[in-house]
Amino acid sequence: MTDLHNKSFSTRAVHAGERVPPGDYVPVATPIHPTVGYLYDSLDDLDAIFATTREGYVYPRYGSPTVSAFEAAVANLEGGEAAFAFASGMAAIHVALLAAGVRAGSSVVAALDLYGATYTLLNRLFAELGATVRLVDVTDLAAVEAAVAETRPLALMAETISNPLLKVADVPALSELARRYGAQFLIDNTFASPYLFNPLAEGADYVIHSATKYIGGHGDVMAGIVVTSAENRRKLYELNKLVGSVLGPFEAWLALRGCKTLPLRVRQQCANAAHVAQWLAAHPRVARVNYPGLPVHPQHELARHLFGGQGFGGVLSFEIAGADKAKVFRFMEALELCLPATTLGDIYTLVLHPATSSHRSLALEERARVGIGEGLVRLSAGIEDAADIIADLDQALARAI
Numbered sequence: 001m002t003d004l005h006n007k008s009f010s011t012r013a014v015h016a017g018e019r020v021p022p023g024d025y026v027p028v029a030t031p032i033h034p035t036v037g038y039l040y041d042s043l044d045d046l047d048a049i050f051a052t053t054r055e056g057y058v059y060p061r062y063g064s065p066t067v068s069a070f071e072a073a074v075a076n077l078e079g080g081e082a083a084f085a086f087a088s089g090m091a092a093i094h095v096a097l098l099a100a101g102v103r104a105g106s107s108v109v110a111a112l113d114l115y116g117a118t119y120t121l122l123n124r125l126f127a128e129l130g131a132t133v134r135l136v137d138v139t140d141l142a143a144v145e146a147a148v149a150e151t152r153p154l155a156l157m158a159e160t161i162s163n164p165l166l167k168v169a170d171v172p173a174l175s176e177l178a179r180r181y182g183a184q185f186l187i188d189n190t191f192a193s194p195y196l197f198n199p200l201a202e203g204a205d206y207v208i209h210s211a212t213k214y215i216g217g218h219g220d221v222m223a224g225i226v227v228t229s230a231e232n233r234r235k236l237y238e239l240n241k242l243v244g245s246v247l248g249p250f251e252a253w254l255a256l257r258g259c260k261t262l263p264l265r266v267r268q269q270c271a272n273a274a275h276v277a278q279w280l281a282a283h284p285r286v287a288r289v290n291y292p293g294l295p296v297h298p299q300h301e302l303a304r305h306l307f308g309g310q311g312f313g314g315v316l317s318f319e320i321a322g323a324d325k326a327k328v329f330r331f332m333e334a335l336e337l338c339l340p341a342t343t344l345g346d347i348y349t350l351v352l353h354p355a356t357s358s359h360r361s362l363a364l365e366e367r368a369r370v371g372i373g374e375g376l377v378r379l380s381a382g383i384e385d386a387a388d389i390i391a392d393l394d395q396a397l398a399r400a401i
Protein backbone atom coordinates (compact mmCIF):
# COMPACT_ATOMS: atom_id res chain seq x y z
CA MET A 1 0.00 0.00 0.00
CA THR A 2 1.25 3.52 -0.79
CA ASP A 3 2.67 5.18 2.35
CA LEU A 4 0.27 8.05 3.08
CA HIS A 5 1.86 9.17 6.29
CA ASN A 6 2.00 13.00 6.40
CA LYS A 7 0.46 13.32 2.94
CA SER A 8 -2.04 16.08 2.16
CA PHE A 9 -5.82 15.60 1.92
CA SER A 10 -5.84 15.61 -1.90
CA THR A 11 -3.14 12.93 -2.09
CA ARG A 12 -4.87 10.75 0.49
CA ALA A 13 -8.22 11.17 -1.32
CA VAL A 14 -6.66 9.61 -4.43
CA HIS A 15 -4.71 6.75 -2.80
CA ALA A 16 -6.27 5.84 0.56
CA GLY A 17 -7.66 2.31 0.86
CA GLU A 18 -6.20 1.12 -2.44
CA ARG A 19 -3.61 -1.49 -3.33
CA VAL A 20 -4.18 -4.15 -0.71
CA PRO A 21 -2.45 -7.11 -2.44
CA PRO A 22 -4.87 -10.02 -2.99
CA GLY A 23 -1.90 -12.27 -3.92
CA ASP A 24 1.59 -11.78 -5.33
CA TYR A 25 0.53 -8.85 -7.51
CA VAL A 26 -0.99 -5.47 -6.64
CA PRO A 27 -3.85 -3.98 -8.68
CA VAL A 28 -3.47 -0.19 -9.03
CA ALA A 29 -7.22 0.31 -8.54
CA THR A 30 -9.14 -1.94 -6.13
CA PRO A 31 -11.15 -4.55 -8.07
CA ILE A 32 -14.86 -5.26 -7.56
CA HIS A 33 -15.19 -8.55 -5.65
CA PRO A 34 -18.74 -9.80 -6.24
CA THR A 35 -18.39 -13.14 -4.44
CA VAL A 36 -20.56 -14.41 -1.61
CA GLY A 37 -18.10 -17.03 -0.39
CA TYR A 38 -14.39 -17.17 0.50
CA LEU A 39 -12.31 -20.35 0.60
CA TYR A 40 -9.35 -21.10 2.88
CA ASP A 41 -7.06 -24.16 2.83
CA SER A 42 -7.53 -24.58 6.55
CA LEU A 43 -10.91 -24.37 8.28
CA ASP A 44 -9.01 -23.17 11.35
CA ASP A 45 -8.39 -19.95 9.39
CA LEU A 46 -12.11 -19.60 8.67
CA ASP A 47 -12.83 -20.26 12.33
CA ALA A 48 -10.36 -17.56 13.41
CA ILE A 49 -11.96 -15.06 11.02
CA PHE A 50 -15.40 -15.85 12.40
CA ALA A 51 -13.98 -15.31 15.87
CA THR A 52 -12.45 -11.97 14.69
CA THR A 53 -9.02 -13.05 15.96
CA ARG A 54 -7.77 -13.00 12.35
CA GLU A 55 -8.60 -10.56 9.58
CA GLY A 56 -10.30 -11.91 6.49
CA TYR A 57 -13.61 -12.57 4.84
CA VAL A 58 -16.19 -15.26 5.38
CA TYR A 59 -19.47 -13.83 4.05
CA PRO A 60 -20.21 -10.38 2.59
CA ARG A 61 -22.77 -9.49 5.25
CA TYR A 62 -19.75 -9.53 7.61
CA GLY A 63 -17.36 -7.72 5.27
CA SER A 64 -15.88 -7.88 1.79
CA PRO A 65 -12.67 -6.62 0.13
CA THR A 66 -14.04 -3.75 -2.03
CA VAL A 67 -16.09 -2.50 0.91
CA SER A 68 -13.01 -2.68 3.18
CA ALA A 69 -11.07 -0.53 0.71
CA PHE A 70 -13.83 2.09 0.75
CA GLU A 71 -13.96 1.98 4.57
CA ALA A 72 -10.18 2.42 4.80
CA ALA A 73 -10.33 5.40 2.43
CA VAL A 74 -13.02 7.28 4.37
CA ALA A 75 -11.46 6.41 7.76
CA ASN A 76 -8.26 7.98 6.45
CA LEU A 77 -10.01 11.12 5.13
CA GLU A 78 -11.87 11.60 8.42
CA GLY A 79 -8.74 10.89 10.48
CA GLY A 80 -10.49 8.01 12.27
CA GLU A 81 -9.28 4.67 13.56
CA ALA A 82 -11.90 2.68 11.64
CA ALA A 83 -15.01 2.93 9.49
CA PHE A 84 -18.00 0.75 8.71
CA ALA A 85 -20.00 1.07 5.48
CA PHE A 86 -23.74 0.60 4.99
CA ALA A 87 -26.21 0.39 2.13
CA SER A 88 -27.46 3.93 2.79
CA GLY A 89 -26.94 6.97 4.99
CA MET A 90 -30.13 6.16 6.92
CA ALA A 91 -28.86 2.66 7.70
CA ALA A 92 -25.62 4.23 8.95
CA ILE A 93 -27.53 6.60 11.25
CA HIS A 94 -29.86 3.86 12.49
CA VAL A 95 -27.08 1.41 13.35
CA ALA A 96 -24.86 4.14 14.86
CA LEU A 97 -27.70 5.07 17.25
CA LEU A 98 -28.08 1.39 18.19
CA ALA A 99 -24.29 1.09 18.66
CA ALA A 100 -24.35 4.13 20.93
CA GLY A 101 -26.80 2.09 23.04
CA VAL A 102 -30.10 3.81 22.23
CA ARG A 103 -32.87 1.46 23.38
CA ALA A 104 -36.21 1.57 25.22
CA GLY A 105 -35.77 3.66 28.34
CA SER A 106 -32.76 5.62 27.07
CA SER A 107 -32.77 9.25 26.17
CA VAL A 108 -31.43 11.17 23.15
CA VAL A 109 -30.99 14.90 22.65
CA ALA A 110 -30.88 15.84 18.96
CA ALA A 111 -30.92 18.87 16.73
CA LEU A 112 -34.38 20.11 15.81
CA ASP A 113 -33.15 20.95 12.32
CA LEU A 114 -32.16 17.50 10.96
CA TYR A 115 -32.67 15.72 7.64
CA GLY A 116 -36.37 14.72 7.57
CA ALA A 117 -35.86 10.95 7.73
CA THR A 118 -33.41 11.31 10.65
CA TYR A 119 -35.97 13.50 12.42
CA THR A 120 -38.66 10.87 11.84
CA LEU A 121 -36.38 7.96 12.78
CA LEU A 122 -35.69 9.57 16.14
CA ASN A 123 -38.93 11.31 16.86
CA ARG A 124 -41.22 8.54 15.66
CA LEU A 125 -39.55 5.12 15.33
CA PHE A 126 -37.11 5.30 18.26
CA ALA A 127 -39.75 7.15 20.31
CA GLU A 128 -42.34 4.43 19.54
CA LEU A 129 -39.78 1.81 20.58
CA GLY A 130 -39.50 3.49 23.97
CA ALA A 131 -36.61 5.94 23.72
CA THR A 132 -37.14 9.51 24.91
CA VAL A 133 -36.16 12.07 22.29
CA ARG A 134 -35.70 15.77 22.99
CA LEU A 135 -35.18 18.05 19.98
CA VAL A 136 -33.39 21.37 20.50
CA ASP A 137 -31.86 24.16 18.45
CA VAL A 138 -28.21 23.09 18.65
CA THR A 139 -26.99 26.59 17.81
CA ASP A 140 -28.35 27.60 21.25
CA LEU A 141 -25.74 25.99 23.52
CA ALA A 142 -27.56 27.05 26.70
CA ALA A 143 -30.71 25.26 25.47
CA VAL A 144 -28.68 22.14 24.62
CA GLU A 145 -27.05 22.13 28.05
CA ALA A 146 -30.42 22.56 29.77
CA ALA A 147 -31.86 19.60 27.80
CA VAL A 148 -28.79 17.45 28.45
CA ALA A 149 -28.69 18.30 32.16
CA GLU A 150 -32.40 17.51 32.51
CA THR A 151 -32.63 14.29 30.47
CA ARG A 152 -29.06 12.89 30.93
CA PRO A 153 -29.06 11.41 27.40
CA LEU A 154 -27.06 8.45 26.20
CA ALA A 155 -26.51 10.25 22.91
CA LEU A 156 -26.38 13.77 21.50
CA MET A 157 -26.87 14.04 17.75
CA ALA A 158 -26.52 16.91 15.27
CA GLU A 159 -25.53 17.73 11.68
CA THR A 160 -22.36 19.78 11.12
CA ILE A 161 -24.29 21.85 8.56
CA SER A 162 -28.00 21.26 8.88
CA ASN A 163 -30.41 20.14 6.18
CA PRO A 164 -32.13 22.27 4.87
CA LEU A 165 -31.58 25.46 6.90
CA LEU A 166 -27.76 25.42 6.81
CA LYS A 167 -27.25 26.09 10.50
CA VAL A 168 -23.69 25.31 11.61
CA ALA A 169 -23.20 23.30 14.80
CA ASP A 170 -20.42 24.29 17.18
CA VAL A 171 -19.00 20.75 17.13
CA PRO A 172 -16.12 21.37 19.62
CA ALA A 173 -18.52 22.94 22.15
CA LEU A 174 -21.14 20.21 21.68
CA SER A 175 -18.48 17.46 22.05
CA GLU A 176 -17.26 19.03 25.25
CA LEU A 177 -20.80 19.28 26.58
CA ALA A 178 -21.58 15.65 25.64
CA ARG A 179 -18.39 14.46 27.35
CA ARG A 180 -19.13 16.49 30.50
CA TYR A 181 -22.55 14.82 30.82
CA GLY A 182 -21.40 11.33 29.80
CA ALA A 183 -23.27 11.31 26.47
CA GLN A 184 -21.87 9.99 23.20
CA PHE A 185 -21.75 12.54 20.42
CA LEU A 186 -22.92 11.52 16.95
CA ILE A 187 -22.45 13.98 14.14
CA ASP A 188 -23.79 13.76 10.61
CA ASN A 189 -21.00 15.33 8.55
CA THR A 190 -22.67 14.77 5.15
CA PHE A 191 -23.04 18.45 4.17
CA ALA A 192 -19.50 19.45 5.20
CA SER A 193 -17.83 16.32 3.75
CA PRO A 194 -14.47 15.16 5.16
CA TYR A 195 -12.80 17.77 2.95
CA LEU A 196 -14.15 20.73 4.94
CA PHE A 197 -14.24 19.26 8.42
CA ASN A 198 -13.19 16.25 10.53
CA PRO A 199 -15.41 16.07 13.65
CA LEU A 200 -13.46 13.22 15.32
CA ALA A 201 -10.55 15.61 15.86
CA GLU A 202 -13.00 17.82 17.79
CA GLY A 203 -14.13 15.03 20.09
CA ALA A 204 -17.07 13.41 18.25
CA ASP A 205 -17.59 9.69 18.90
CA TYR A 206 -19.37 8.70 15.68
CA VAL A 207 -19.08 10.59 12.36
CA ILE A 208 -21.78 9.65 9.88
CA HIS A 209 -22.05 10.28 6.15
CA SER A 210 -24.69 9.70 3.59
CA ALA A 211 -22.01 8.71 1.06
CA THR A 212 -24.80 8.96 -1.53
CA LYS A 213 -23.95 12.67 -1.45
CA TYR A 214 -20.48 14.30 -1.65
CA ILE A 215 -18.42 11.13 -1.15
CA GLY A 216 -20.05 9.24 -4.05
CA GLY A 217 -20.53 12.58 -5.73
CA HIS A 218 -21.90 11.58 -9.14
CA GLY A 219 -25.54 10.74 -8.44
CA ASP A 220 -25.05 7.06 -9.23
CA VAL A 221 -24.58 5.28 -5.91
CA MET A 222 -26.36 4.96 -2.57
CA ALA A 223 -24.14 4.34 0.46
CA GLY A 224 -23.59 5.29 4.08
CA ILE A 225 -20.56 5.16 6.33
CA VAL A 226 -19.70 5.66 10.00
CA VAL A 227 -16.18 6.59 11.10
CA THR A 228 -15.32 5.90 14.72
CA SER A 229 -12.95 4.07 17.08
CA ALA A 230 -11.96 0.44 16.46
CA GLU A 231 -13.96 -0.54 19.56
CA ASN A 232 -17.13 1.20 18.30
CA ARG A 233 -16.61 -0.32 14.86
CA ARG A 234 -16.84 -3.77 16.42
CA LYS A 235 -20.28 -2.80 17.78
CA LEU A 236 -21.40 -1.59 14.32
CA TYR A 237 -20.08 -4.82 12.80
CA GLU A 238 -21.94 -7.06 15.28
CA LEU A 239 -25.16 -5.06 14.86
CA ASN A 240 -25.05 -4.99 11.08
CA LYS A 241 -24.53 -8.76 10.97
CA LEU A 242 -28.11 -8.80 12.32
CA VAL A 243 -29.53 -5.74 10.55
CA GLY A 244 -27.99 -6.73 7.21
CA SER A 245 -27.84 -3.30 5.61
CA VAL A 246 -24.78 -4.24 3.61
CA LEU A 247 -23.01 -2.15 0.99
CA GLY A 248 -22.52 -4.16 -2.19
CA PRO A 249 -19.14 -4.42 -3.93
CA PHE A 250 -20.24 -2.49 -7.04
CA GLU A 251 -21.55 0.37 -4.90
CA ALA A 252 -18.40 0.31 -2.74
CA TRP A 253 -16.29 0.59 -5.88
CA LEU A 254 -18.24 3.63 -7.11
CA ALA A 255 -18.07 5.26 -3.68
CA LEU A 256 -14.32 4.61 -3.45
CA ARG A 257 -13.89 6.10 -6.90
CA GLY A 258 -15.82 9.16 -5.72
CA CYS A 259 -13.33 9.74 -2.88
CA LYS A 260 -10.55 10.47 -5.36
CA THR A 261 -12.11 13.65 -6.73
CA LEU A 262 -13.77 14.77 -3.49
CA PRO A 263 -11.46 17.77 -2.88
CA LEU A 264 -11.67 18.93 -6.51
CA ARG A 265 -15.44 18.70 -6.57
CA VAL A 266 -16.08 20.23 -3.15
CA ARG A 267 -13.77 23.17 -3.85
CA GLN A 268 -15.70 23.97 -7.04
CA GLN A 269 -19.09 23.36 -5.38
CA CYS A 270 -18.20 25.70 -2.49
CA ALA A 271 -17.09 28.41 -4.93
CA ASN A 272 -20.26 28.00 -7.02
CA ALA A 273 -22.53 28.01 -3.96
CA ALA A 274 -20.88 31.21 -2.72
CA HIS A 275 -21.49 32.96 -6.08
CA VAL A 276 -25.09 31.76 -6.26
CA ALA A 277 -25.79 32.75 -2.63
CA GLN A 278 -24.46 36.28 -3.20
CA TRP A 279 -26.49 36.64 -6.37
CA LEU A 280 -29.70 35.33 -4.77
CA ALA A 281 -29.22 37.59 -1.74
CA ALA A 282 -29.40 40.61 -4.07
CA HIS A 283 -32.40 39.32 -6.05
CA PRO A 284 -35.64 41.29 -5.51
CA ARG A 285 -37.82 38.14 -5.55
CA VAL A 286 -35.76 36.33 -2.92
CA ALA A 287 -36.76 37.03 0.69
CA ARG A 288 -33.95 35.15 2.47
CA VAL A 289 -30.83 33.13 1.69
CA ASN A 290 -29.41 30.57 4.12
CA TYR A 291 -25.72 30.04 3.41
CA PRO A 292 -22.91 29.96 6.02
CA GLY A 293 -20.62 31.77 3.57
CA LEU A 294 -22.68 34.96 3.70
CA PRO A 295 -21.37 37.41 6.35
CA VAL A 296 -24.96 37.89 7.63
CA HIS A 297 -25.28 34.16 8.45
CA PRO A 298 -25.42 33.81 12.27
CA GLN A 299 -22.66 31.16 12.31
CA HIS A 300 -20.50 32.68 9.55
CA GLU A 301 -17.44 33.17 11.79
CA LEU A 302 -17.86 29.75 13.40
CA ALA A 303 -18.03 28.14 9.94
CA ARG A 304 -14.89 29.98 8.83
CA HIS A 305 -13.11 28.76 11.95
CA LEU A 306 -14.33 25.13 11.75
CA PHE A 307 -13.74 24.75 8.00
CA GLY A 308 -10.37 26.49 8.08
CA GLY A 309 -11.37 29.04 5.43
CA GLN A 310 -11.54 26.27 2.78
CA GLY A 311 -15.16 27.04 1.95
CA PHE A 312 -18.65 27.03 3.41
CA GLY A 313 -20.22 24.03 1.70
CA GLY A 314 -21.97 23.46 -1.60
CA VAL A 315 -25.58 23.67 -0.38
CA LEU A 316 -27.74 26.73 0.26
CA SER A 317 -31.44 27.31 0.69
CA PHE A 318 -33.56 30.32 -0.14
CA GLU A 319 -37.05 31.62 0.40
CA ILE A 320 -38.89 32.93 -2.67
CA ALA A 321 -40.83 36.00 -1.49
CA GLY A 322 -44.53 35.21 -1.02
CA ALA A 323 -44.29 31.93 -2.95
CA ASP A 324 -46.54 28.99 -2.18
CA LYS A 325 -45.94 25.38 -3.22
CA ALA A 326 -47.45 25.89 -6.70
CA LYS A 327 -45.21 28.91 -7.42
CA VAL A 328 -42.10 27.03 -6.26
CA PHE A 329 -43.06 24.06 -8.43
CA ARG A 330 -43.47 26.35 -11.51
CA PHE A 331 -40.03 27.86 -10.75
CA MET A 332 -38.44 24.42 -10.51
CA GLU A 333 -40.14 23.31 -13.74
CA ALA A 334 -38.87 26.43 -15.51
CA LEU A 335 -35.23 25.53 -14.80
CA GLU A 336 -33.36 24.32 -17.85
CA LEU A 337 -29.92 23.44 -16.44
CA CYS A 338 -30.45 22.89 -12.70
CA LEU A 339 -32.15 19.55 -12.04
CA PRO A 340 -35.15 19.20 -9.71
CA ALA A 341 -33.92 15.87 -8.26
CA THR A 342 -34.24 14.62 -4.70
CA THR A 343 -30.61 14.50 -3.66
CA LEU A 344 -27.54 16.71 -3.16
CA GLY A 345 -23.76 16.72 -3.36
CA ASP A 346 -23.64 15.70 -7.02
CA ILE A 347 -21.64 17.17 -9.88
CA TYR A 348 -24.96 18.47 -11.24
CA THR A 349 -26.69 21.49 -9.71
CA LEU A 350 -29.84 20.22 -8.01
CA VAL A 351 -32.87 21.93 -6.54
CA LEU A 352 -35.42 20.50 -4.15
CA HIS A 353 -38.55 21.65 -2.31
CA PRO A 354 -37.96 20.45 1.29
CA ALA A 355 -41.60 20.76 2.39
CA THR A 356 -42.72 18.13 -0.15
CA SER A 357 -39.63 15.94 -0.36
CA SER A 358 -36.74 15.74 2.16
CA HIS A 359 -39.02 16.92 5.02
CA ARG A 360 -42.35 15.56 3.75
CA SER A 361 -42.59 13.10 6.66
CA LEU A 362 -42.89 15.99 9.14
CA ALA A 363 -46.38 17.17 10.06
CA LEU A 364 -47.23 20.76 9.05
CA GLU A 365 -46.79 22.04 12.61
CA GLU A 366 -43.45 20.19 12.94
CA ARG A 367 -42.19 21.84 9.74
CA ALA A 368 -43.40 25.21 11.03
CA ARG A 369 -41.51 24.66 14.31
CA VAL A 370 -38.31 23.78 12.43
CA GLY A 371 -38.76 26.77 10.09
CA ILE A 372 -39.38 25.02 6.76
CA GLY A 373 -41.95 27.02 4.82
CA GLU A 374 -43.69 26.37 1.49
CA GLY A 375 -41.51 28.93 -0.28
CA LEU A 376 -38.19 27.35 0.75
CA VAL A 377 -35.97 25.91 -2.01
CA ARG A 378 -32.75 23.97 -1.38
CA LEU A 379 -29.99 24.21 -3.97
CA SER A 380 -26.97 21.94 -4.15
CA ALA A 381 -24.32 23.51 -6.36
CA GLY A 382 -22.74 21.27 -8.96
CA ILE A 383 -19.40 21.71 -10.69
CA GLU A 384 -20.75 23.60 -13.73
CA ASP A 385 -19.74 27.19 -14.42
CA ALA A 386 -21.34 29.48 -11.78
CA ALA A 387 -22.42 31.99 -14.47
CA ASP A 388 -24.48 29.30 -16.23
CA ILE A 389 -26.16 28.25 -12.96
CA ILE A 390 -27.04 31.88 -12.19
CA ALA A 391 -28.36 32.53 -15.70
CA ASP A 392 -30.66 29.52 -15.36
CA LEU A 393 -31.98 30.62 -11.95
CA ASP A 394 -32.49 34.13 -13.35
CA GLN A 395 -34.58 33.02 -16.32
CA ALA A 396 -36.63 30.61 -14.18
CA LEU A 397 -37.37 33.26 -11.53
CA ALA A 398 -38.34 35.75 -14.26
CA ARG A 399 -40.63 33.24 -16.01
CA ALA A 400 -42.28 31.63 -13.00
CA ILE A 401 -42.45 34.18 -10.20
Ligand SMILES: Cc1ncc(COP(=O)(O)O)c(C=O)c1O
Pocket residue numbers: 088089090091115117118159163188190191209210211212213222223224343358
Ligand atom coordinates in the same frame (compact mmCIF):
# COMPACT_ATOMS: atom_id res chain seq x y z
C1 LIG B 1 -27.78 15.12 6.04
C2 LIG B 1 -28.29 13.80 5.58
N1 LIG B 1 -28.05 12.71 6.33
C3 LIG B 1 -28.48 11.49 5.97
C4 LIG B 1 -29.21 11.31 4.81
C5 LIG B 1 -29.70 9.94 4.45
O1 LIG B 1 -28.88 9.37 3.50
P1 LIG B 1 -29.35 8.27 2.42
O2 LIG B 1 -30.35 8.94 1.54
O3 LIG B 1 -28.08 7.86 1.76
O4 LIG B 1 -29.99 7.17 3.20
C6 LIG B 1 -29.47 12.41 3.99
C7 LIG B 1 -30.24 12.23 2.74
O5 LIG B 1 -30.60 13.18 2.09
C8 LIG B 1 -29.01 13.69 4.39
O6 LIG B 1 -29.24 14.78 3.65
